[in-house]
Amino acid sequence: MSAVAEQRAGVTLTGISKEFGDVTAVHPLDLTVPRGSFFALLGASGCGKTTTLRMIAGLEQPTTGTVRLGDDDVTALPPHRRKVNTVFQSYALFPHLDVHDNVAFGLRRRGIRSVAKDVRETLELVELGHLARRKPHQLSGGQQQRVALARAIVNRPEVLLLDEPLGALDLKLRRQMQLELKRIQTEVGLTFVHVTHDQEEAMTMADTIAVMNAGRVEQLGTPVDLYEDPASSFVANFLGQSNLIAAEIAGTAGADLLLSAAGDVKLALPAARCRARSTAVGTRVLAGMRPEKISLAHRDAAVDGAVPDGRNRIPGTVVDASFTGAATQYLVDSPVCPELSVFVQNVERDPRLVPGAQVVLHWNPAHTFGLDGEESLLAGTLEDAGTGEEAP
C-alpha cells in the first residue's frame, strides 16, 4: 500500500450509533477505513458489528453520526444510491435469475447496456465462468458464495461489505475461500470491510482489525499488534489464548516493572508494554503472556541450570497434556493461576512432562504484556456469559 493510498479514507464513520428501542446496538464510534485496505470488524454475535456494516450499506439508518464514503457524506442516501455493495451472510441470490443475470443485476440497474464482458470477466475471476446459465439452487454453497461475491464486485464499488460471508461454509472450504477472497481483494484493489466472529479468519485476511465488544470498538490495529500487544483482557482472550495473572507492581528495574503475584512469584514486565493506569508501587495489573511464548522445563532440569537467567519463572504441576500433532498443549497448575496454558512445539519432547510432573514455566520478560488490574480476567472467553456464545 502506497503512502498516498494510506492517507485517503475509504469509509469514515463519525460518532455513529444505533439504538433499537431501548437497546443500544452500537455506541457512538469513530472509525476510519483506509482506501484499498482489507478491514475486519471482529466480535462475538450481538456486538454491533453487523449493525455497523448495515449502516455503511444504508440498510440501517444511524441514530446519530455520519457515514462518509471517500469525501462524500452519504448518511441520508438510500442504499440504491450508495456506491457500496454487500455480500450477505445468506448470499440473498435472486432465485429466479441465473448466475449471469444475478451478476448483471447491479450493472443493469445503473443503466449499463453491454454487461456481457464485465460479467464474464468477473465470473472468470471467481472461477465460475462455466456455470453462467445455472440457477442458484443448482449450485453448491461455496459456488453460491462466489456468485454473491461476483455480483457485488462486478460493480467496482467504492467499498465492498462482507457480512460473515463464509459463515455457512464448512471449515475446509472456508479456509480455501479466505485465501481466495484475499487474492481477489489484492487483484481488484477495492476497500473490503469484513464482518466476522472468527478471529482466525480476521487475522488471516485483514490488514487492519477493529475488535468490537458490546457496541464499542475495544482495539484497532494490525493483526500482529492486536495479538502481541492487546489493549484489554477482552482482546487478549478473544484473539487467540492468553494467560492472565493478577499481580501488583512492586518496583522498577531499568526499563522493566517488577511485579509480585501470589505465592511469592516475581515477574518482570517491560514498562512500555504496561497499560495499567499508573506505574506506582502497589498498582494492580494483569500480567499476560501467550501460551506459545512460554517454555516448560522439568523441575530437575531447572535445578541443573536448564533455565537461563533473566527469564520470568513460575513453578507448577502439569495437570493435563493434549497432543495436537505439531504441538502439545499443557495445562499447568501454579500458585498464580490454576490453569496456565502452554503450547510446546513437538521438536524434542521431554518424556517426563506428563500429568503430575513438577515443572518450571519460563519465558522472556519482553513477551509479557500488562493490562489494567480492574479488568475482568474472563472477558472474551467462553466462560464470559455476555460474549461467549455464537450465533447458530
Place this chain on the structure above:
Amino acid sequence: MTALAAPPEATPEAPGPPPPRRRLTPYWLLLPAALWLLVFFAAPLVYQASTSVQSGSFEEGFEVTWRWANYTEALDTYAEHFARSFGYAAAATVLCLAIGYPLAYMIAFRAGRWRGVLLVLVIAPFFTSFLIRTLAWKTILSDNGPLVGALDTLHVLDVTATLGLTTDDRLLATPLAVVCGLTYNFLPFMILPLYTSLERVDPGLHEAAQDLYARPLTVFRRVTLPLSMPGVVAGTLLTFIPASGDYINAQLLGSPKEQMVGNAIQKQFLNVLDYPTAAAMSFLLMAAILIMVTVYIRRAGTEELV
C-alpha cells in the same frame, strides 16, 4: 412396482424385491382417492358424455344416437352466454388481482403481528354461505339503497352508464353488479395463493436488490413480482375457472340480459329438461376453460419459476 424400483436402502440381508405387502403400500394409500374420483368424477363424466350425444325428449326418453349437432346447436344458441361468462369472469379476475395483490403484499411484508388476524378476516366470509353473501349484495346494491343514492349524486352512475356497465340509474340487474358480486365472492381465492407466494419471498432479497442500485419500484418489478408469479397464476386460475361457471351471481344480481352460461345450463337441466343440450354445453364450457388455462399456463411460464 418391480425389483428395479426397490428402495436403495434395502438391507443387504434381503437383496431380493421387498415383500409383496410393502410393495403394494403406495397403492393402498392411493385407493380411497382413486375410488372417490372414479365414482364421483370419472363415472359421471362418462355418463354426461354419453348424454351429450343423445336425442329424444324427456317424455319419450333419450337414447344415444351420436347426435353431434347438440354441440353446434348449443354453441349457436348460447354463444352470447359463453362470451358473457368469460368476459365477466375475466373482468372479475382482473379486479380480484388489482384488489388482492396490494392486500396480500401488505399482509406478507407489512402486517407484523396483525398478519394472523388479517388472514382470518380474509377467509371470514366463508363462515357464511355463498348464497347468503350474494343476497346481502342484493340489499347493498338495491335501487333505493344508500349506495345507489350516493353514486347517483356523485354522477358516477352516468359514467358507468356511458361505459355500458349500468343502465337506468340502477346498480342491480346490470353487468357491473354481476362483476362486483363475482369479484367479492372469489377474492379470497386470489388473496390466499398470492399471500403464500409473497410470504415465501425472502425480505433479504429486497435488501440485496436495493444494495444493487434498484430503486423501490424496480425492486418490486424485478424481484418481488417475478417471485410471486406462481401465486398470481394460481390465484387467477382459482378465480377465473369457478367464476366462468358461476350462475348464482348472474341470477341474483343480474337480469336476463346478464345471464351467463351457467344459468343456461341450469335452465336446460332443471326447467327445459333438455339433458343432451345441457350436457353438451357443460362439455363445451369444460373444453373452453381447459384450452384457455393451458394457453395461459404455457405463456406465464411458471415452470421456469422456483
